[in-house]
Amino acid sequence: MKHFDANLTRENIFKCISYSGLTDENFANIIGISLRKFQYIKAKKFEFTIKDIEKACTFFKIPFDKITTTSIVLLNNYRESLLDYHIDKLEFKKILQDKPSISFAIEFILIHDSSFLDIKLEIKNIKAILDKYGYSYTSSSLTNELKKSKFINFEPHPLKKGTFIYSKK
Template sequence: MKKFNAEITRKNILMLIRYSGITLEEFGNIIGVSKRWMQYLKKGRYDFDISAIEKASIFFNVSFGRLTTTLIAPPDDYRRTLQLHHKNNTEYSKILSENPSIPYTIEFILMKDSEFTTNPNMEIKDVRRILKNYNLVYKGSSLSTELQKSEFVECWPHSTKKNTNIYRKR
């Protein structure tokens, strides 16, 4: 039986999910568990089993041994590396060709965009315009909600416009 450190494994898998730009639900589909189960795994209520770790190892293109024993620091362009690695795997390439998760978009795209990082008064329409330059369109209020929750973004109500927030890099 393969041995592994459950805590290191959880941290690595969650880090790789973050850097890959996929959602917990998408990753759950890859390893064959529900979104709720993924949330339990994220909170540390359960551990990943061997089968799930092996599937994660294949998807993330990281050896089982490395994934389970050493903390991994993926590069900022890890999503692109995965896209290239899985370009001939239709199951994975489809997931990786869709819009990345909004937290990924905030951390790895918006926080590197000079217009967003230098402008202290951005409304959601400005953020959407910036993301459109990267061919990223997010519908509904989910972008605004994630911006408000993000550790990278400061948010406060607009002084004159009701139901409008102002955003800037923290």
């Protein structure tokens, strides 16, 4: 058996969360911890327990020895494969059918949409693109995530004071 690597395990779990589109709150509920504890784990103030990791492995359909010892590779359709896997588990099915996290919508939807390629758009235009997919987010939340995203460039609008325009990196 390979050596358990806590840092690699953390990276793998957060990668699974990202690729599945789960919000922090949904993931905390899935593994049965408080949102506050999850935020401490995210901030590296606490670690996942073995029980937390086992629950994550069950949800993410990844063996314990793989998530704890090997850097995992996930496909862009990971959310859909999880939905297929959990089709008979109502509580998980609902979470995966609900609106995904904003970071998921940016990374897996927005930057691949033909309306966003090679063009600079205002937040209202980006909201319209995501609305096509049934994902409605507040402008302020979307703006915050766009500015943090490693996939997005943003700059002040050349004509409108206090407005930003966004483009794919």
